[in-house]
Amino acid sequence: MRVRPSLERRLANALLDIAVEVLVADPSASLAQVAEAAGIGRTTLHKHYATRGDLMRGVGHRALDLWEQVMAAADGSEAADGGLHALVEAMVPIGPHLAFLWRNPIFDHDEDIGRRWREIEPRALNVLERAQANGVVRTDVADFWLLQTLYSLVYVAAESVHSGHLAPRDAPGLVVDTFVRGLGAPQSQAR
Numbered sequence: 001m002r003v004r005p006s007l008e009r010r011l012a013n014a015l016l017d018i019a020v021e022v023l024v025a026d027p028s029a030s031l032a033q034v035a036e037a038a039g040i041g042r043t044t045l046h047k048h049y050a051t052r053g054d055l056m057r058g059v060g061h062r063a064l065d066l067w068e069q070v071m072a073a074a075d076g077s078e079a080a081d082g083g084l085h086a087l088v089e090a091m092v093p094i095g096p097h098l099a100f101l102w103r104n105p106i107f108d109h110d111e112d113i114g115r116r117w118r119e120i121e122p123r124a125l126n127v128l129e130r131a132q133a134n135g136v137v138r139t140d141v142a143d144f145w146l147l148q149t150l151y152s153l154v155y156v157a158a159e160s161v162h163s164g165h166l167a168p169r170d171a172p173g174l175v176v177d178t179f180v181r182g183l184g185a186p187q188s189q190a191r
Helices: 005-025 031-038 042-048 052-071 084-103 105-109 111-133 143-163 171-183
Strands: none
Touching (some): 005 031, 005 052, 031 052, 052 105, 052 111, 084 143
């Protein structure tokens, strides 16, 4: 019996989603531990990912796929905040995937992942630039700092949701509020 391609893709994504949970919790987790968490045998996992490096790249590409999808939530937004809240609302649920991508030095030397990252990151920066143009975020802050601060807040929110310290519905608002109040335009400029 042949599995439909869409079902195959969903199963592969589910495996990668489980792998990211295991690898974020324990970066040194073995393929056997990933297979056990996924409820499959090591042999089955090896059929999909022959090596740990293959699995890591698969998880990295899955994170990039999800990041590309969430960018659609904010691209071209005409909201007063330039799409900042929509972007954060879409990023927090995939925080573990993004954390895996952002924290893993193996990806610094992967050309394909690096290329995809360089294509996505300007889209996130566009949201922040729209927020600046709308007077929501200070204009005197370097682009890299805006992005790194946003990434850090998204990461902390996702971790806080995972640990039960923060309700999933509250996380995006808290991230945006923290980001804007910390980097927001002074009151005299906002008027």
